[in-house]
Amino acid sequence: MWNIFKPEDTIDFSTQIKPILNKNCITCHGGVKKNGDFSLLFEEEAFANTESGSPAIIPGNAAKSPLIQRLHEDDPELRMPYQKPKLSKEEIELLTKWVDQGAKWGEHWAYTLPKEVEVPTSTQSAGMASYGPDGFIKNNIDYFVLKKLNQNGLEPSPPADSSVLTRRLALDITGLPPDSGLYEDYNSGKITYEQLVDNLLADTSYGEKWASWWLDHARYADTKGYEKDMGRTMWKYRDWVIKAFNEDMPFDQFTIEQLAGDLLPDPSEDQLIATAFHRNTMSNDEGGTEDEEFRVASVIDRVNTTFEVWQSTTIGCVQCHSHTYDPFKQREYYNLMAFFNNSRDEDTSEDEPNLRFYNENQKVEIDKIYEWISKNNNKEVATSYNKFLKYLEPVYHAHLAYNYTNGNLADTKWLALRDNGSCYLDDVFTQNSNFIYLRYSSGIDGTKMTIRQDNSEGEILSQFTINKTRGRVIQKFPFKKVDGKINLYIEAHNDKIPSTSPTSYITWFAFLPEITSANEAQAQIEDNFMALINSHVPTLPIVIENPDYQKRTTQVFERGNWLMKTDTVEPATPQSLNKWNEAWPKNRLGLSKWLVSKDNPLTARTVVNRVWHQLYGRGIVATLEDMGSQSDPPSHPELLDWLALRFMNEHQWSIKALVKDIVMSGTYQQSSKSNAQLFNLDPNNTLYARGPRIRLSAEQIRDQALSVSGLLSNKMYGPSVMPPQPDGIWQTVYNGGNWVESKGEDKYRRGLYTYLKRTSPYPSFLTFDAGSREVSTVRRTVTNTPLQALVTLNDPVYLETAFYLAKYMEQSKEVEMGIRKGYSKAVLVDIDNEKLMILKELYDNSLSDFIKNPNNIKEFIPNDENGDAKLAALTVVATSIMNLDEFLTKS
Numbered sequence: 001m002w003n004i005f006k007p008e009d010t011i012d013f014s015t016q017i018k019p020i021l022n023k024n025c026i027t028c029h030g031g032v033k034k035n036g037d038f039s040l041l042f043e044e045e046a047f048a049n050t051e052s053g054s055p056a057i058i059p060g061n062a063a064k065s066p067l068i069q070r071l072h073e074d075d076p077e078l079r080m081p082y083q084k085p086k087l088s089k090e091e092i093e094l095l096t097k098w099v100d101q102g103a104k105w106g107e108h109w110a111y112t113l114p115k116e117v118e119v120p121t122s123t124q125s126a127g128m129a130s131y132g133p134d135g136f137i138k139n140n141i142d143y144f145v146l147k148k149l150n151q152n153g154l155e156p157s158p159p160a161d162s163s164v165l166t167r168r169l170a171l172d173i174t175g176l177p178p179d180s181g182l183y184e185d186y187n188s189g190k191i192t193y194e195q196l197v198d199n200l201l202a203d204t205s206y207g208e209k210w211a212s213w214w215l216d217h218a219r220y221a222d223t224k225g226y227e228k229d230m231g232r233t234m235w236k237y238r239d240w241v242i243k244a245f246n247e248d249m250p251f252d253q254f255t256i257e258q259l260a261g262d263l264l265p266d267p268s269e270d271q272l273i274a275t276a277f278h279r280n281t282m283s284n285d286e287g288g289t290e291d292e293e294f295r296v297a298s299v300i301d302r303v304n305t306t307f308e309v310w311q312s313t314t315i316g317c318v319q320c321h322s323h324t325y326d327p328f329k330q331r332e333y334y335n336l337m338a339f340f341n342n343s344r345d346e347d348t349s350e351d352e353p354n355l356r357f358y359n360e361n362q363k364v365e366i367d368k369i370y371e372w373i374s375k376n377n378n379k380e381v382a383t384s385y386n387k388f389l390k391y392l393e394p395v396y397h398a399h400l401a402y403n404y405t406n407g408n409l410a411d412t413k414w415l416a417l418r419d420n421g422s423c424y425l426d427d428v429f430t431q432n433s434n435f436i437y438l439r440y441s442s443g444i445d446g447t448k449m450t451i452r453q454d455n456s457e458g459e460i461l462s463q464f465t466i467n468k469t470r471g472r473v474i475q476k477f478p479f480k481k482v483d484g485k486i487n488l489y490i491e492a493h494n495d496k497i498p499s500t501s502p503t504s505y506i507t508w509f510a511f512l513p514e515i516t517s518a519n520e521a522q523a524q525i526e527d528n529f530m531a532l533i534n535s536h537v538p539t540l541p542i543v544i545e546n547p548d549y550q551k552r553t554t555q556v557f558e559r560g561n562w563l564m565k566t567d568t569v570e571p572a573t574p575q576s577l578n579k580w581n582e583a584w585p586k587n588r589l590g591l592s593k594w595l596v597s598k599d600n601p602l603t604a605r606t607v608v609n610r611v612w613h614q615l616y617g618r619g620i621v622a623t624l625e626d627m628g629s630q631s632d633p634p635s636h637p638e639l640l641d642w643l644a645l646r647f648m649n650e651h652q653w654s655i656k657a658l659v660k661d662i663v664m665s666g667t668y669q670q671s672s673k674s675n676a677q678l679f680n681l682d683p684n685n686t687l688y689a690r691g692p693r694i695r696l697s698a699e700q701i702r703d704q705a706l707s708v709s710g711l712l713s714n715k716m717y718g719p720s721v722m723p724p725q726p727d728g729i730w731q732t733v734y735n736g737g738n739w740v741e742s743k744g745e746d747k748y749r750r751g752l753y754t755y756l757k758r759t760s761p762y763p764s765f766l767t768f769d770a771g772s773r774e775v776s777t778v779r780r781t782v783t784n785t786p787l788q789a790l791v792t793l794n795d796p797v798y799l800e801t802a803f804y805l806a807k808y809m810e811q812s813k814e815v816e817m818g819i820r821k822g823y824s825k826a827v828l829v830d831i832d833n834e835k836l837m838i839l840k841e842l843y844d845n846s847l848s849d850f851i852k853n854p855n856n857i858k859e860f861i862p863n864d865e866n867g868d869a870k871l872a873a874l875t876v877v878a879t880s881i882m883n884l885d886e887f888l889t890k891s
Contacts, residue, residue, distance in 0.1 A: 175700050416505055767788055
């Protein structure tokens with residue numbers, strides 16, 4: 001049948017057939033339902049026997065295929081799609097032709113990646129396309145764009161003015177307006193455009209701007225979320241991201257360290273910090289919650305986030321059933337979950353495991369301990385102690401205890417046994433240790449603890465007394481050495497306290513390999529070790545893997561319910577994507593290598609598409625979060641593939657090189673001015689016949705205001721800050737947190753460093769479409785509401801920045817010159833006479849009002865202690881300038 005059709009008549013499954021099936025058929029014959037035992041989701045299912053005993057599709061014979069026959073039925077009970085309008089004549093013809101051609105299934109465009117892409121040859125367009133500094137074509141990107149413009153009867157726009165382009169470029173690369181010196185150097189011709197680009201890429205503000213973008217993906221926040229939304233110290237991860245971007249860490253390494261830094265050989269502190277990417281998941285401190293439920297919720301979030309961030313794949317719905325539209329089976333979801341299910345975290349109140357940051361003197365002591373144990377025992381034992389010093393793991397948390405008598409899990413956190421209280425702790429591997437380590441607190445003396453094997457009649461393994469403590473402490477007690485896993489029976493006795501009073505609050509139990517040495521220095525080494533693990537040091541939640549003896553089993557959840565577990569599964573990746581290399585370990589490290597394999601069709605496409613979106617305001621594939629069969633088709637598919645291949649192979653995963661490629665193009669450098677033809681033919685600038693013109697992000701709007709006013713602090717890194725916000729925003733119920741306004745330069749730091757509480761984000765950011773980061777956000781919603789104007793006209797931050805811009809304008813002898821200079825400083829272009837006259841009139845009216853009502857000055861600008869009516873009027877003008885469209889948008 002193939003030979004009777006011309007090549008151009010060949011039906012393409014992905015672009016022509018799959019959309020028809022997804023729109024009309026898949027809801028009844030797909031991942032959720034398989035009516036008539038017929039599914040169109042997977043190839044093997046589509047051609048299998050149905051409930052009738054024969055296939056619905058007979059390749060090469062549409063006339064005998066029930067699928068085609070049912071499309072022509074007049075009886076609504078027989079016609080497909082059932083109880084829906086009949087397909088159009090064109091759709092039926094396409095499906096018929098496809099079946100007659102052999103019903104070739106084909107792959108979705110996003111799941112394959114060509115080895116190379118040919119750059120289109122140059123085509124002239126009204127004299128604009130000549131290669132050179134004055135023409136449209138500046139690099140290969142422009143050939144792809146020009147080809148599409150010619151196909152649609154459009155021409156590229158002329159280059160943007162140099163001042164406009166400088167501001168656009170600086171905001172895109174650093175998130176800030178350009179430095180005045182750099183601006184003058186470029187616009188005076190002292191440096192070239194490429195040198196301007198290189199200077200901006202080398203600026204440390206580059207890392208801050210692009211970190212802000214990535215932290216949306218990472219769902220970074222300073223609190224845990226859920227009802228209590230307690231604080232969490234995560235800023236060291238944010239700082240790691242900034243440094244990674246500034247150092248231009250290759251994206252494949254950037255991926256591996258965040259997903260599996262702990263599994264790298266002898267991981268560095270920075271590589272452990274990177275794993276906090278997946279500790280940004282929320283945790284629930286609310287009393288009465290089930291820790292395992294929310295641990296599972298975190299694992300599910302990690303699976304979904306990984307595939308949304310790196311693969312532009314909506315894998316989340318596969319938790320409950322096979323994907324409705326894309327070739328992912330439910331079992332494959334749990335194969336993926338198995339990669340993440342073995343991490344040590346357990347939704348504990350203190351977010352264990354936490355990486356501990358010691359001071360320099362403490363680090364010297366740690367090195368001494370490691371060297372001594374290595375010398376007197378072996379490196380394996382020394383490594384166990386070293387890891388315990390780093391993050392106090394592995395341990396057995398109190399919530400694992402069960403079958404309480406005279407005891408309970410206090411506040412769902414601590415093991416609280418009363419007099420004659422007892423409980424069980426099963427499957428404990430003691431590492432043949434001669435000590436048991438307890439983290440606990442107690443307000444009373446003289447509690448006798450007894451730990452037996454198996455039950456109340458079992459052999460005594462340890463017996464000791466615990467007394468009153470100052471807060472929570474870690475202590476060790478002698479323990480009988482035992483091989484293999486055992487079950488523990490734990491009991492407490494203290495008849496000197498009321499029967500309702502807990503004897504103590506135990507957080508966890510731990511065991512470490514025995515240190516054997518005749519060396520007299522052993523006691524000092526052990527004392528130093530105990531002092532270090534009891535020291536109060538800064539911490540950061542990180543991901544580490546369970547040891548083999550604590551390894552979890554992963555099972556498929558029936559209908560996605562974590563309580564309904566069925567088949568056991570092992571780590572594996574979806575069959576419809578790139579193959580697994582057997583040399584990779586079956587853990588998160590192997591998964592991260594699979595993600596950044598050059599055979600993976602999605603990762604490079606995803607990164608390129610999202611970087612393109614950052615610069616143009618839309619992606620080559622508009623649906624940033626989804627490249628599946630329901631996604632928007634790419635506007636320039638060859639360009640997307642060419643950039644993806646270049647990103648991996650030529651640029652070696654360099655984000656800076658990718659950004660430079662895009663901004664060096666003539667496409668990027670076009671004027672953003674539209675016209676009637678462009679508005680009618682391409683209102684969303686899908687074809688890129690003009691430069692990008694988009695509103696700045698929430699953080700950029702505030703940062704730009706601070707920068708233009710001269711208030712912006714260039715301080716980098718460190719704990720999050722609390723700049724001014726209106727009173728009454730934080731209505732905390734349980735955690736007692738307060739918004740304490742930062743002082744000094746911390747008040748004026750970039751938005752990136754602003755404290756983010758998930759249940760109450762910084763209000764001006766939220767108004768401008770920044771999210772609460774409860775889940776990963778790969779694309780912010782962009783809206784335009786009156787509330788945004790109320791922020792920039794009334795928020796104390798914006799009023800203060802306007803006041804300082806007004807003070808700059810006041811330095812000019814003439815008001816008109818001051819307004820001219822203020823406008824130019826704000827938007828980097830000269831003001832036209834019409835706008836100047838309007839702003840001058842605003843100044844005159846405001847001045848008259850303030851002279852008549854001097855009390856309004858203090859109310860309007862509390863910073864002005866002198867009550868200067870002229871400065872107040874200039875502040876009104878400055879506020880207006882900073883609310884202009886050209887100030888709030890790029891280009």
